[in-house]
Amino acid sequence: MIKTVDLKKTFTGRGQTVYAVDGVTANVEPGEVVVIIGPSGSGKSTFLRCLNGLETLTSGHIVIDGVDLADRKTDLNKVRREVGMVFQQFNLFPHKKVIENIVLAQMTVRKRDRAEAEEKARMLLEKVGIAEKEQEYPSRLSGGQQQRVAIARALAMDPKIMLFDEPTSSLDPEMVGEVLDVMKDLAREGMTMVVVTHEMGFAREVADRVLFMDQGKLVEEGTPEHFFTEPREERTKLFLKQVL
Amino acid sequence: MNSLSKQLWPWRILTVVILFLIAASLWAATKRIDYTWRWNRVPQYFAYNAETFEKIPFDGRVLIINRLGDTTSVELESESGEKLTLVVETPSLRVSEGEELFADDSIGSNSEWKAGPLTMGMLMTLWLSAVASFFGLIIGLVTGLCRVSKNPTLRSLSIFYVELIRGTPLLVQIFIFYFFLGTVLDIGRIVAGISALAIFAGAYVAEIIRAGIQSVPKGQTEAARSLGMSATQNMVHIVLPQALKRVLPPLAGQFISLIKDSSLVSVIAITDLTKSGREVITSTFATFEIWFTVALLYLLLTSVLSQLIAWVERRLAVSD
Numbered sequence: 125m126i127k128t129v130d131l132k133k134t135f136t137g138r139g140q141t142v143y144a145v146d147g148v149t150a151n152v153e154p155g156e157v158v159v160i161i162g163p164s165g166s167g168k169s170t171f172l173r174c175l176n177g178l179e180t181l182t183s184g185h186i187v188i189d190g191v192d193l194a195d196r197k198t199d200l201n202k203v204r205r206e207v208g209m210v211f212q213q214f215n216l217f218p219h220k221k222v223i224e225n226i227v228l229a230q231m232t233v234r235k236r237d238r239a240e241a242e243e244k245a246r247m248l249l250e251k252v253g254i255a256e257k258e259q260e261y262p263s264r265l266s267g268g269q270q271q272r273v274a275i276a277r278a279l280a281m282d283p284k285i286m287l288f289d290e291p292t293s294s295l296d297p298e299m300v301g302e303v304l305d306v307m308k309d310l311a312r313e314g315m316t317m318v319v320v321t322h323e324m325g326f327a328r329e330v331a332d333r334v335l336f337m338d339q340g341k342l343v344e345e346g347t348p349e350h351f352f353t354e355p356r357e358e359r360t361k362l363f364l365k366q367v368l
Numbered sequence: 369m370n371s372l373s374k375q376l377w378p379w380r381i382l383t384v385v386i387l388f389l390i391a392a393s394l395w396a397a398t399k400r401i402d403y404t405w406r407w408n409r410v411p412q413y414f415a416y417n418a419e420t421f422e423k424i425p426f427d428g429r430v431l432i433i434n435r436l437g438d439t440t441s442v443e444l445e446s447e448s449g450e451k452l453t454l455v456v457e458t459p460s461l462r463v464s465e466g467e468e469l470f471a472d473d474s475i476g477s478n479s480e481w482k483a484g485p486l487t488m489g490m491l492m493t494l495w496l497s498a499v500a501s502f503f504g505l506i507i508g509l510v511t512g513l514c515r516v517s518k519n520p521t522l523r524s525l526s527i528f529y530v531e532l533i534r535g536t537p538l539l540v541q542i543f544i545f546y547f548f549l550g551t552v553l554d555i556g557r558i559v560a561g562i563s564a565l566a567i568f569a570g571a572y573v574a575e576i577i578r579a580g581i582q583s584v585p586k587g588q589t590e591a592a593r594s595l596g597m598s599a600t601q602n603m604v605h606i607v608l609p610q611a612l613k614r615v616l617p618p619l620a621g622q623f624i625s626l627i628k629d630s631s632l633v634s635v636i637a638i639t640d641l642t643k644s645g646r647e648v649i650t651s652t653f654a655t656f657e658i659w660f661t662v663a664l665l666y667l668l669l670t671s672v673l674s675q676l677i678a679w680v681e682r683r684l685a686v687s688d
């Protein structure tokens with residue numbers, strides 16, 4: 125479903141070159157839940173953002189559903205509608221009501237009519253458990269509710285893949301659970317997911333595979349059991365000792 | 369709240385006292401130069417009662433006078449038997465039945481309220497500012513979008529335009545528009561004046577719009593793009609609505625400035641509020657009164673506009 129080959133992304137600024145993603149080769153199978161962990165600044169977000177073209181890659185290839193993002197002829201907008209993304213900061217559209225947040229892209233991108241888009245939006249709000257908030261503006265919602273709206277908004281495009289970049293990191297602890305529950309449901313339904321998170325419990329429970337990144341490199345990958353019981357690499361051991 | 373407003377009391381009084389002292393010293397100053405205030409002359413320049421005399425176009429006589437209350441109809445007959453009926457206001461009637469009249473004798477008059485030069489000037493200022501604001505907004509919007517575009521040519525051109533306009537005085541721009549473009553393109557003074565104002569405002573609006581667009585968090589664009597929206601859709605549905613809401617206060621300031629700056633077009637003989645004021649002074653010599661009145665009228669226009677914008681802002685604040 126997703127395949128990256130020697131993916132590199134560098135940032136240059138003030139005469140310095142940062143190797144944010146430094147030669148990552150990985151793949152994600154359909155229906156698989158892949159969790160990416162790693163220390164801060166290790167390039168997890170950058171890697172994820174490359175996957176839906178929010179960052180242009182410096183070299184290498186990303187093939188999503190048979191389409192190469194590195195190919196100049198690829199229409200990124202087309203790829204992006206198949207790849208939903210949920211951000212740490214929610215990024216809801218503050219000038220639009222909750223329902224409009226979910227309806228907008230359905231109408232402008234998927235060309236659905238309003239009735240159909242609203243029906244879909246209500247169905248998804250029901251699913252993430254905040255049907256009663258559809259007429260509110262995002263600023264009136266708690267962090268957890270906002271993040272669930274953001275998930276519903278991404279799902280409304282019927283994506284084949286969902287990317288999550290630390291979806292619970294800016295939430296108060298008591299709201300983390302409600303968002304993780306929605307994500308677990310999604311995983312159970314067979315959604316292909318790539319999740320950057322510091323929630324080791326989620327990784328252990330839901331992930332099919334865990335990738336550990338450090339300094340832009342994919343250091344180790346394996347099943348959760350492998351990771352949390354017998355990690356191979358020194359760096360992985362060190363990291364897990366710090367977070368667990 | 370209550371204790372706070374109590375604390376404010378002495379300050380309020382002090383403010384009033386200072387304002388009073390300023391007014392009093394102004395009054396004393398005019399006393400010293402022996403200026404006679406003639407405020408009673410001012411109202412007629414807002415509106416006046418214009419009297420038009422109805423005249424008999426031929427030699428003849430009055431046949432019948434028919435009083436209809438406020439107005440009176442007068443039937444006239446010429447020496448050749450031609451008949452004509454005129455209507456005048458009853459109190460102004462100055463003929464009686466059977467009276468012989470010569471051509472161009474007046475039989476009475478009709479009066480009508482007309483807008484005076486100050487009102488006309490204010491309307492002109494309002495019209496100039498409104499049209500210039502409208503085009504200024506469009507020019508500014510387009511330029512602002514060019515300013516943040518990925519295309520280097522569009523970017524450079526918009527920077528060039530903005531710097532050119534912001535680096536030269538509006539008065540000089542108005543002269544160039546009127547004398548140079550006005551002659552070359554053969555446009556009238558009003559069009560030249562409005563264009564100069566619109567292009568002047570556009571440059572400032574462009575900078576405001578650019579700042580507004582750049583103040584919308586990057587995450588908004590990323591969210592929109594990650595949903596598959598194109599750059600244009602993102603701009604139209606996500607970035608611009610938020611940007612415009614943020615820039616409403618500085619935009620309002622810009623349009624208020626434009627109302628004031630529009631007074632400069634009086635130099636190319638457009639009869640706006642300022643020019644009307646100057647014309648009125650030449651016939652009344654009530655120099656002080658008229659300039660104070662003109663200032664008040666500008667103040668009226670600008671404060672109505674700022675109230676209007678404040679209302680729009682409150683309407684838009686519902687999503688905060």
Ligand SMILES: Nc1ncnc2c1ncn2[C@@H]1O[C@H](COP(=O)(O)OP(=O)(O)OP(=O)(O)O)[C@@H](O)[C@H]1O
Nearest residue numbers: 135137142143144163164165166167168169170171
């Ligand atoms: N737009 C950018 N310009 C310059 N450098 C950047 C940019 N984005 C990321 N970087 C750099 O790339 C590196 C990887 O950043 P990234 O955000 O991917 O890390 P991360 O693993 O997501 O970290 P965190 O856990 O803190 O979110 C960092 O050194 C960061 O400073």
Ligand SMILES: [Mg+2]
Nearest residue numbers: 168169170290
């Ligand atoms: Mg990150």
